[in-house]
Amino acid sequence: MSALLQIDRLSVIYHINGYALPALQEVDLHLAAGEKLGLVGESGAGKTTLAGAVMGLLPRGATVKGKIIFKGKILSPAHFARLRGREMVLIPQNVYNSLNPVLSIGQQMEDLQIEGKIPREKRQATMLNLLQKVRLPRPQAVPGSYPHQLSGGMKQRVLLAMGLSRSPSLVLADEPTKGLDPVRRMGILSLVRELVDRNGQSLVLITHDLNAAVYLCDTVALMYRGQLVEIIPASRLLTAGLHPYTRALLAAAPERGLGIPARVDGPPSPFPLHGCPYSPLCELCLPACRKEKPPLFPVGHGHLVRCGQIA
Amino acid sequence: MNKLTFRAAALLLGLLVIIALLGPLLTPHDPYSQNLDLRLAPPSGTYWLGTDELGRCIYTRLLLGTRYSLLIGVVVVTVNALIGTLLGLLIGYGPKSIDSAVMGVIDILMAFPGMILTLAVAGILGPGLLNMIVALTLLGWVSYARFVRGMVLSLKEEEYVENARMLGLGHMTILVKHILPNCLGPLLIYASMNMAGVILMAAGLSFLGLGVQEPYPEWGAMLNKGKNFLRTAPHPAIFPGLAIMLTTLAFNLLGDGLRDRLQGEDRVIGGKRLETVSKI
Amino acid sequence: MLEFREVEMVFRSGRSRKRTVRALNGVSLRLEDGEIFGLMGESGSGKSTLGKLALGLLAPTRGEICWNETCWRKYKPMPKEARLAIQGIFQNPYGAFNPRHKIAYALAEPLVRHRLVRTKEARDAAVREMLRRVSLGEECLDKYPSQLSGGQVQRLALARILLMQPRLIVADEPTTMLDLSIQAQVIRLLQTIHRETGTAFLFISHDLPVVASLARRAGIMYGGRLVEVGLLDELMSRPRHPYTHVFFAAAAEQAVPELQDGGQKDGCPYAVNCGQAGNECLSTAPRLQPVAGEHYVACHRADLCKEAVP
Numbered sequence: 001m002s003a004l005l006q007i008d009r010l011s012v013i014y015h016i017n018g019y020a021l022p023a024l025q026e027v028d029l030h031l032a033a034g035e036k037l038g039l040v041g042e043s044g045a046g047k048t049t050l051a052g053a054v055m056g057l058l059p060r061g062a063t064v065k066g067k068i069i070f071k072g073k074i075l076s077p078a079h080f081a082r083l084r085g086r087e088m089v090l091i092p093q094n095v096y097n098s099l100n101p102v103l104s105i106g107q108q109m110e111d112l113q114i115e116g117k118i119p120r121e122k123r124q125a126t127m128l129n130l131l132q133k134v135r136l137p138r139p140q141a142v143p144g145s146y147p148h149q150l151s152g153g154m155k156q157r158v159l160l161a162m163g164l165s166r167s168p169s170l171v172l173a174d175e176p177t178k179g180l181d182p183v184r185r186m187g188i189l190s191l192v193r194e195l196v197d198r199n200g201q202s203l204v205l206i207t208h209d210l211n212a213a214v215y216l217c218d219t220v221a222l223m224y225r226g227q228l229v230e231i232i233p234a235s236r237l238l239t240a241g242l243h244p245y246t247r248a249l250l251a252a253a254p255e256r257g258l259g260i261p262a263r264v265d266g267p268p269s270p271f272p273l274h275g276c277p278y279s280p281l282c283e284l285c286l287p288a289c290r291k292e293k294p295p296l297f298p299v300g301h302g303h304l305v306r307c308g309q310i311a
Numbered sequence: 312m313n314k315l316t317f318r319a320a321a322l323l324l325g326l327l328v329i330i331a332l333l334g335p336l337l338t339p340h341d342p343y344s345q346n347l348d349l350r351l352a353p354p355s356g357t358y359w360l361g362t363d364e365l366g367r368c369i370y371t372r373l374l375l376g377t378r379y380s381l382l383i384g385v386v387v388v389t390v391n392a393l394i395g396t397l398l399g400l401l402i403g404y405g406p407k408s409i410d411s412a413v414m415g416v417i418d419i420l421m422a423f424p425g426m427i428l429t430l431a432v433a434g435i436l437g438p439g440l441l442n443m444i445v446a447l448t449l450l451g452w453v454s455y456a457r458f459v460r461g462m463v464l465s466l467k468e469e470e471y472v473e474n475a476r477m478l479g480l481g482h483m484t485i486l487v488k489h490i491l492p493n494c495l496g497p498l499l500i501y502a503s504m505n506m507a508g509v510i511l512m513a514a515g516l517s518f519l520g521l522g523v524q525e526p527y528p529e530w531g532a533m534l535n536k537g538k539n540f541l542r543t544a545p546h547p548a549i550f551p552g553l554a555i556m557l558t559t560l561a562f563n564l565l566g567d568g569l570r571d572r573l574q575g576e577d578r579v580i581g582g583k584r585l586e587t588v589s590k591i
Numbered sequence: 592m593l594e595f596r597e598v599e600m601v602f603r604s605g606r607s608r609k610r611t612v613r614a615l616n617g618v619s620l621r622l623e624d625g626e627i628f629g630l631m632g633e634s635g636s637g638k639s640t641l642g643k644l645a646l647g648l649l650a651p652t653r654g655e656i657c658w659n660e661t662c663w664r665k666y667k668p669m670p671k672e673a674r675l676a677i678q679g680i681f682q683n684p685y686g687a688f689n690p691r692h693k694i695a696y697a698l699a700e701p702l703v704r705h706r707l708v709r710t711k712e713a714r715d716a717a718v719r720e721m722l723r724r725v726s727l728g729e730e731c732l733d734k735y736p737s738q739l740s741g742g743q744v745q746r747l748a749l750a751r752i753l754l755m756q757p758r759l760i761v762a763d764e765p766t767t768m769l770d771l772s773i774q775a776q777v778i779r780l781l782q783t784i785h786r787e788t789g790t791a792f793l794f795i796s797h798d799l800p801v802v803a804s805l806a807r808r809a810g811i812m813y814g815g816r817l818v819e820v821g822l823l824d825e826l827m828s829r830p831r832h833p834y835t836h837v838f839f840a841a842a843a844e845q846a847v848p849e850l851q852d853g854g855q856k857d858g859c860p861y862a863v864n865c866g867q868a869g870n871e872c873l874s875t876a877p878r879l880q881p882v883a884g885e886h887y888v889a890c891h892r893a894d895l896c897k898e899a900v901p
Contacts, residue, residue, distance in 0.1 A: 042770035042771065042772070043770055135849055137849075137851050137852070151635075151852070152634075179634070179767065180634065180797075181632070181633050181634045181797035181838075182797060182799065182838055182841035182842040183633065183837055183838060183841040183847055183850055184633070184634065185841065186841040186844065186845075186846070186847050187847070187849050187850075189844075190846055208770065208771065210771075211844060215844050248772060249771055249772065252771040252772045252774065252775040253771060253775075253800065254774075254775070254778060254798075254800035254801050254803065254804040255800040255803075255804075258775040258778055258779055258804060259775060260772065260775050260776050260779060261772055469686070470681060470683060470686025470687060471686060471687060471688055471689045471690075473648055474679075474681075474686070474687045474688075474748075475689075475700075476647075476648060477646050477647070477648060477674075477678060477679055478678070478700070478701040478704075478751070478752070478755065479671065479674045479675055479701065479704070479705060479755075480700070480701065480704050481704065484700075484704060488689075488692075488700070489689050492689075492691050493689070493690075493691060
């Protein structure tokens with residue numbers, strides 16, 4: 001599999017009220033064509049920032065360092081506008097604010113088609129086809145309705161249909177299952193899997209739902225405080241996760257014993273710019289961990305861990 | 312809206328308050344003493360802003376006029392805000408039947424052309440400071456009541472208000488401790504903008520001869536007298552006009568600045584967004 | 592303890608209040624003293640509405656709710672005794688606190704209003720003791736909610752209602768917005784409180800593992816109706832309602848059919864999605880019937896489902 005997306009030492013720093021807040025620190029990531037990657041971490045881990053950086057959708061005032069290589073080209077701000085929506089899409093997390101409330105679904109979808117130079121007579125059919133693909137009930141009724149007439153789940157599917165309308169090769173989905181009941185969650189997970197697999201698209205699934213990542217993805221990358229701490233084949237995550245943070249996350253799930261790490265939310269530690277980001281909370285922390293960031297160390301089977309105990 | 316404009320507006324208003332308080336101490340002249348030899352004199356070393364058609368010092372009269380404008384503004388806005396807030400809290404929080412009834416009346420009142428009604432009332436009551444204040448408060452509270460009611464309706468749905476109900480807190484406690492404090496910020500912004508409108512309206516009424524009367528130096532009344540000599544000597548009209556403009560502008564800018572500050576503060580206090588960012 | 596009797600809740604909206612949504616339809620449920628009851632089901636199935644009714648935040652359109660045989664209904668408000676005895680925590684921890692009040696004030700307010708303490712010293716002691724129980728430091732007292740993390744604020748919300756010494760806590764998705772490690776902490780805390788105080792819980796969530804870590808008995812809701820009630824183990828091993836089958840299968844990450852929105856007025860809310868639905872399912876809604884012991888199911892075709900355990 002050739003690399004569709006390659007991220008090299010990507011760092012993002014936000015500037016807020018005169019403070020510099022590093023959101024991502026030297027992230028290296030590799031995504032093959034057709035690969036499904038789960039980006040897992042708790043709030044504040046930098047998952048959404050990473051997606052924003054890839055899409056060129058970071059807020060003004062964010063400093064970006066490092067390289068993002070997409071299909072062999074280094075992305076620059078000029079590229080993003082051309083690639084967004086065509087080559088890569090982001091399915092947003094907030095389904096409620098992501099559709100324009102004063103335009104009907106049909107109007108919003110048609111705008112995409114006009115830009116995609118789909119001839120007028122074909123638009124209706126392709127629109128219906130898309131809505132059918134995302135398994136919306138009564139798809140023919142959807143283009144005429146307005147966002148407020150649809151349920152949250154239906155809006156999410158409309159956004160998915162809009163995202164996929166130009167067959168992008170990279171799909172980023174931001175927390176698509178957040179707050180859904182089990183039946184709807186499975187509905188979305190299986191739908192995304194089916195759509196992406198059918199078209200051979202690459203997927204980046206941003207989630208804090210470990211089980212969803214295992215179900216949907218080939219590889220899972222765990223993030224903690226802006227750094228990648230572990231990259232592991234999804235099938236091995238639940239049994240062979242190595243990083244202390246990964247293990248703490250796994251242990252904390254109710255179905256795996258509600259383990260509480262030794263320290264969870266102590267006083268917010270100053271951002272450790274040097275050393276391992278997890279060292280303030282880590283039970284296995286070595287003196288060296290506080291001084292120098294351990295490298296992402298390969299342990300075989302495409303499994304990499306950034307931990308001073310292992311490297 | 313940058314910090315500099317907000318500060319400039321606040322400084323100007325502070326200056327106006329000082330002028331209103333110290334007025335006569337800042338000038339050697341008497342605002343009422345006429346000097347018919349020096350009618351409509353242009354600005355000079357003795358009379359900094361010149362004299363009016365009766366030879367009175369315009370500078371001195373403007374200083375004194377500050378009292379009228381600020382007094383009217385503060386009294387009218389305070390009375391309106393008090394009545395409106397009380398009523399707004401009541402109808403926003405109370406049973407729906409009261410809300411519908413009072414809102415019906417308010418809608419009718421809002422449909423009246425306010426300016427004309429105020430003019431009519433001022434006309435019926437006759438000129439004078441007190442009558443003008445009555446005319447301006449007669450309908451002025453309506454917009455406050457509607458504004459506060461709207462806020463209460465949305466605050467009532469806030470989860471912490473629901474929590475207060477769950478905890479069994481009384482209606483008075485919920486209104487005073489949980490709803491009112493969250494109304495005050497927007498109310499302050501609204502009041503400072505409204506202050507500009509009231510001052511302008513009062514000057515207008517005086518200009519039409521329905522407000523403060525000669526010989527008292529109200530800015531609107533001064534403007535009215537001055538307009539007769541606009542061709543030959545424009546300064547008796549220009550300076551009161553400038554004073555009115557600057558004062559209303561300052562209140563408007565203050566309102567804008569307050570909005571930026573208070574709503575910025577809200578974002579920090581209420582929202583989780585900034586908190587998440589700082590946790591990254 | 593708490594009992595819902597044939598509760599119906601209709602929300603009206605729109606200009607002339609003509610659009611109606613039937614959020615609850617004939618729900619009857621009895622919670623036992625000191626038990627943790629898990630309430631699961633679809634989003635929009637009426638779980639949260641039931642919780643709000645128990646807290647007296649909504650008045651039922653029809654039916655009544657009783658606390659130790661004292662009942663309230665549409666034009667008869669919740670008695671004060673029940674209001675104090677039943678408290679709740681919700682999904683958004685920050686929502687529980689007025690952003691303009693410091694934690695110290697927020698925690699002490701109900702104590703003072705209800706004269707649960709006589710002196711300032713007693714109040715401060717009670718607050719301090721409660722902070723210790725939810726393992727938070729006293730430095731929280733001088734802060735605003737926005738200065739604390741979600742997990743801390745949720746524990747403070749719990750501390751505030753515990754100060755009222757409730758007999759029943761309605762917990763509506765209290766861990767959904769929290770990160771996994773924080774969620775574990777809050778669930779552990781709830782377990783401890785239940786063990787130490789014997790407070791009953793109505794635990795509303797669609798997260799099966801979370802419910803399973805707390806509740807002994809559970810109910811499944813669909814389309815405004817309670818479709819199945821029983822011991823959680825029994826429900827998981829021998830589900831009788833077709834929706835319960837699908838719910839547990841989906842929770843175990845098995846492929847499940849897509850469900851259509853019902854819109855059934857009289858009949859079974861699940862009829863449009865049910866492979867077994869017959870005429871009676873479309874015309875009359877099934878009532879909860881006992882199947883075995885504490886296990887109840889509302890399905891005309893429950894007999895057919897008996898064998899189809901996945």
